[in-house]
Amino acid sequence: xxxxxxxxxxxxxxxxxxxxxxxxxxxxxxxxxxxxxxxxxxxxxxxxxxxxxxxxxxxxxxxxxxxxxxxxxxxxxxxxxxxxxxxxxxxxxxxxxxxxxxxxxxxxxxxxxxxxxxxxxxxxxxxxxxxxxxxxxxxxxxxxxxxxxxxxxxxxxxxxxxxxxxxxxxxxxxxxxxxxxxxxxxx
Ligand code: DGI
Ligand code: FE
Ligand code: FE
Ligand code: FE
Numbered sequence: 001x002x003x004x005x006x007x008x009x010x011x012x013x014x015x016x017x018x019x020x021x022x023x024x025x026x027x028x029x030x031x032x033x034x035x036x037x038x039x040x041x042x043x044x045x046x047x048x049x050x051x052x053x054x055x056x057x058x059x060x061x062x063x064x065x066x067x068x069x070x071x072x073x074x075x076x077x078x079x080x081x082x083x084x085x086x087x088x089x090x091x092x093x094x095x096x097x098x099x100x101x102x103x104x105x106x107x108x109x110x111x112x113x114x115x116x117x118x119x120x121x122x123x124x125x126x127x128x129x130x131x132x133x134x135x136x137x138x139x140x141x142x143x144x145x146x147x148x149x150x151x152x153x154x155x156x157x158x159x160x161x162x163x164x165x166x167x168x169x170x171x172x173x174x175x176x177x178x179x180x181x182x183x184x185x186x187x
Contacts (some may be wrong), residue, residue, distance in 0.1 A: 076170075
Protein backbone atom coordinates (compact mmCIF):
# COMPACT_ATOMS: atom_id res chain seq x y z
CA UNK A 1 0.00 0.00 0.00
CA UNK A 2 1.39 3.34 -1.08
CA UNK A 3 1.63 5.69 1.86
CA UNK A 4 1.02 8.70 -0.41
CA UNK A 5 -2.25 7.20 -1.54
CA UNK A 6 -3.38 6.56 2.04
CA UNK A 7 -2.48 10.09 3.04
CA UNK A 8 -4.30 11.63 0.08
CA UNK A 9 -7.42 9.47 0.49
CA UNK A 10 -7.63 10.23 4.22
CA UNK A 11 -7.05 13.95 3.77
CA UNK A 12 -10.06 14.05 1.45
CA UNK A 13 -12.29 12.58 4.18
CA UNK A 14 -11.43 15.11 6.85
CA UNK A 15 -11.76 18.80 7.58
CA UNK A 16 -8.43 20.60 7.90
CA UNK A 17 -8.26 20.58 11.72
CA UNK A 18 -8.90 16.85 11.92
CA UNK A 19 -6.39 16.16 9.15
CA UNK A 20 -3.76 18.05 11.11
CA UNK A 21 -4.69 16.00 14.21
CA UNK A 22 -4.18 12.84 12.12
CA UNK A 23 -0.70 13.95 11.05
CA UNK A 24 0.22 14.67 14.67
CA UNK A 25 -1.10 11.26 15.77
CA UNK A 26 1.05 9.68 13.04
CA UNK A 27 4.18 11.56 14.19
CA UNK A 28 3.47 10.70 17.82
CA UNK A 29 2.77 7.05 16.99
CA UNK A 30 6.06 6.72 15.12
CA UNK A 31 7.90 8.28 18.05
CA UNK A 32 6.23 5.95 20.56
CA UNK A 33 6.87 2.94 18.29
CA UNK A 34 10.57 3.81 18.21
CA UNK A 35 10.66 4.32 21.97
CA UNK A 36 8.87 1.10 22.88
CA UNK A 37 10.07 -1.15 20.07
CA UNK A 38 6.99 -1.48 17.87
CA UNK A 39 6.87 -1.52 14.06
CA UNK A 40 7.06 2.14 13.02
CA UNK A 41 5.53 1.60 9.60
CA UNK A 42 2.52 -0.23 11.01
CA UNK A 43 2.11 2.50 13.60
CA UNK A 44 2.12 5.12 10.88
CA UNK A 45 -0.44 3.33 8.70
CA UNK A 46 -2.80 2.72 11.64
CA UNK A 47 -2.48 6.32 12.78
CA UNK A 48 -3.14 7.77 9.33
CA UNK A 49 -6.37 5.78 9.04
CA UNK A 50 -7.53 5.92 12.66
CA UNK A 51 -10.06 8.76 12.21
CA UNK A 52 -10.87 8.09 8.56
CA UNK A 53 -14.62 7.76 9.32
CA UNK A 54 -14.80 10.45 12.01
CA UNK A 55 -16.97 12.74 9.89
CA UNK A 56 -19.18 10.19 8.22
CA UNK A 57 -22.92 10.68 8.76
CA UNK A 58 -24.41 8.56 11.55
CA UNK A 59 -26.56 6.60 9.08
CA UNK A 60 -23.50 5.56 7.11
CA UNK A 61 -21.68 4.41 10.25
CA UNK A 62 -24.77 2.47 11.38
CA UNK A 63 -25.05 0.82 7.98
CA UNK A 64 -21.44 -0.37 8.15
CA UNK A 65 -21.94 -1.63 11.71
CA UNK A 66 -24.95 -3.69 10.58
CA UNK A 67 -23.58 -4.85 7.22
CA UNK A 68 -20.20 -5.88 8.59
CA UNK A 69 -21.65 -7.62 11.66
CA UNK A 70 -19.93 -5.32 14.15
CA UNK A 71 -21.12 -5.43 17.79
CA UNK A 72 -24.60 -3.93 17.76
CA UNK A 73 -24.32 -2.90 21.40
CA UNK A 74 -22.22 -0.01 20.06
CA UNK A 75 -25.49 1.57 18.95
CA UNK A 76 -26.59 1.85 22.61
CA UNK A 77 -23.51 3.90 23.49
CA UNK A 78 -21.93 7.19 22.50
CA UNK A 79 -21.77 7.81 18.75
CA UNK A 80 -18.16 8.88 19.20
CA UNK A 81 -17.31 5.20 19.50
CA UNK A 82 -18.57 4.22 16.06
CA UNK A 83 -15.90 5.64 13.77
CA UNK A 84 -13.20 3.40 15.23
CA UNK A 85 -14.57 -0.11 14.47
CA UNK A 86 -15.97 1.11 11.16
CA UNK A 87 -12.57 2.60 10.34
CA UNK A 88 -10.98 -0.84 10.68
CA UNK A 89 -13.53 -2.32 8.26
CA UNK A 90 -12.93 0.48 5.78
CA UNK A 91 -9.16 0.00 6.05
CA UNK A 92 -9.65 -3.63 5.07
CA UNK A 93 -12.30 -3.20 2.37
CA UNK A 94 -11.13 0.04 0.76
CA UNK A 95 -7.37 -0.17 1.25
CA UNK A 96 -6.85 -3.93 1.39
CA UNK A 97 -5.13 -3.82 4.75
CA UNK A 98 -4.95 -7.35 6.13
CA UNK A 99 -2.60 -6.95 9.06
CA UNK A 100 -4.76 -7.74 12.11
CA UNK A 101 -2.59 -5.66 14.41
CA UNK A 102 -3.02 -2.55 12.26
CA UNK A 103 -6.76 -3.21 11.94
CA UNK A 104 -7.10 -3.69 15.71
CA UNK A 105 -5.14 -0.52 16.43
CA UNK A 106 -7.73 1.37 14.38
CA UNK A 107 -10.67 -0.68 15.74
CA UNK A 108 -9.85 -0.10 19.42
CA UNK A 109 -8.33 3.38 19.28
CA UNK A 110 -11.39 4.93 20.96
CA UNK A 111 -12.75 2.27 23.32
CA UNK A 112 -9.54 0.48 24.15
CA UNK A 113 -9.91 -3.17 25.13
CA UNK A 114 -8.32 -5.65 27.54
CA UNK A 115 -5.01 -7.14 26.42
CA UNK A 116 -4.23 -4.49 23.85
CA UNK A 117 -1.17 -5.23 21.75
CA UNK A 118 1.85 -2.90 21.84
CA UNK A 119 0.69 -1.31 18.57
CA UNK A 120 -2.87 -0.84 19.86
CA UNK A 121 -1.59 0.88 23.00
CA UNK A 122 0.64 3.15 20.95
CA UNK A 123 -2.12 4.42 18.65
CA UNK A 124 -4.57 4.72 21.56
CA UNK A 125 -2.07 6.79 23.53
CA UNK A 126 -0.80 8.86 20.58
CA UNK A 127 -4.40 9.90 19.90
CA UNK A 128 -4.65 11.07 23.50
CA UNK A 129 -1.32 12.89 23.88
CA UNK A 130 -0.56 14.29 20.39
CA UNK A 131 0.80 17.82 20.81
CA UNK A 132 -2.46 19.48 19.70
CA UNK A 133 -4.40 18.01 22.64
CA UNK A 134 -4.98 20.47 25.43
CA UNK A 135 -7.00 19.35 28.39
CA UNK A 136 -6.36 19.14 32.10
CA UNK A 137 -3.97 16.32 32.93
CA UNK A 138 -2.68 15.66 29.42
CA UNK A 139 0.78 16.98 30.30
CA UNK A 140 1.07 14.45 33.10
CA UNK A 141 0.12 11.61 30.73
CA UNK A 142 2.73 12.87 28.22
CA UNK A 143 5.37 12.71 30.93
CA UNK A 144 4.36 9.21 31.94
CA UNK A 145 4.44 8.13 28.28
CA UNK A 146 8.13 8.96 28.12
CA UNK A 147 8.97 5.98 30.29
CA UNK A 148 5.95 3.79 31.00
CA UNK A 149 3.52 2.96 28.21
CA UNK A 150 1.15 0.88 30.35
CA UNK A 151 0.84 3.50 33.08
CA UNK A 152 0.19 6.17 30.47
CA UNK A 153 -2.54 4.08 28.82
CA UNK A 154 -4.09 3.45 32.25
CA UNK A 155 -4.04 7.17 33.03
CA UNK A 156 -5.70 7.97 29.68
CA UNK A 157 -8.41 5.37 30.31
CA UNK A 158 -8.97 6.66 33.85
CA UNK A 159 -9.28 10.25 32.70
CA UNK A 160 -11.62 9.36 29.84
CA UNK A 161 -13.90 7.40 32.18
CA UNK A 162 -13.96 10.24 34.72
CA UNK A 163 -14.63 12.73 31.89
CA UNK A 164 -17.62 10.69 30.71
CA UNK A 165 -19.01 10.27 34.22
CA UNK A 166 -18.65 13.99 34.96
CA UNK A 167 -20.75 14.68 31.88
CA UNK A 168 -23.41 12.16 32.85
CA UNK A 169 -22.55 9.96 29.86
CA UNK A 170 -22.49 6.19 29.51
CA UNK A 171 -19.20 4.32 29.52
CA UNK A 172 -18.85 1.52 26.98
CA UNK A 173 -18.16 -1.71 28.93
CA UNK A 174 -15.07 -2.49 26.84
CA UNK A 175 -13.49 0.74 28.11
CA UNK A 176 -14.10 -0.34 31.71
CA UNK A 177 -12.68 -3.79 30.97
CA UNK A 178 -9.65 -2.17 29.33
CA UNK A 179 -9.09 -0.01 32.40
CA UNK A 180 -9.48 -2.88 34.86
CA UNK A 181 -7.05 -4.96 32.82
CA UNK A 182 -4.43 -2.20 32.67
CA UNK A 183 -4.81 -1.73 36.42
CA UNK A 184 -3.88 -5.39 36.96
CA UNK A 185 -0.99 -5.13 34.49
CA UNK A 186 0.53 -2.11 36.19
CA UNK A 187 -0.03 -3.28 39.78
O1 DGI B 1 -11.57 10.66 17.39
P1 DGI B 1 -10.81 11.49 18.38
O2 DGI B 1 -11.59 12.69 18.85
O3 DGI B 1 -9.43 11.86 17.93
O4 DGI B 1 -10.58 10.61 19.69
P2 DGI B 1 -11.29 9.23 20.09
O5 DGI B 1 -11.58 8.41 18.90
O6 DGI B 1 -10.42 8.62 21.12
O7 DGI B 1 -12.67 9.69 20.72
C1 DGI B 1 -12.60 10.14 22.03
C2 DGI B 1 -13.94 10.59 22.50
O8 DGI B 1 -14.87 9.51 22.62
C3 DGI B 1 -13.74 11.16 23.88
O9 DGI B 1 -14.14 12.52 23.87
C4 DGI B 1 -14.61 10.36 24.76
C5 DGI B 1 -15.62 9.77 23.77
N1 DGI B 1 -16.27 8.57 24.27
C6 DGI B 1 -17.61 8.45 24.36
N2 DGI B 1 -17.95 7.30 24.91
C7 DGI B 1 -16.80 6.63 25.18
C8 DGI B 1 -15.72 7.43 24.75
N3 DGI B 1 -14.44 7.06 24.89
C9 DGI B 1 -14.22 5.84 25.46
N4 DGI B 1 -12.96 5.41 25.62
N5 DGI B 1 -15.23 5.03 25.90
C10 DGI B 1 -16.54 5.38 25.80
O10 DGI B 1 -17.44 4.65 26.20
FE1 FE C 1 -10.96 8.72 16.87
FE1 FE D 1 -8.61 8.15 21.93
FE1 FE E 1 -8.06 10.78 16.71
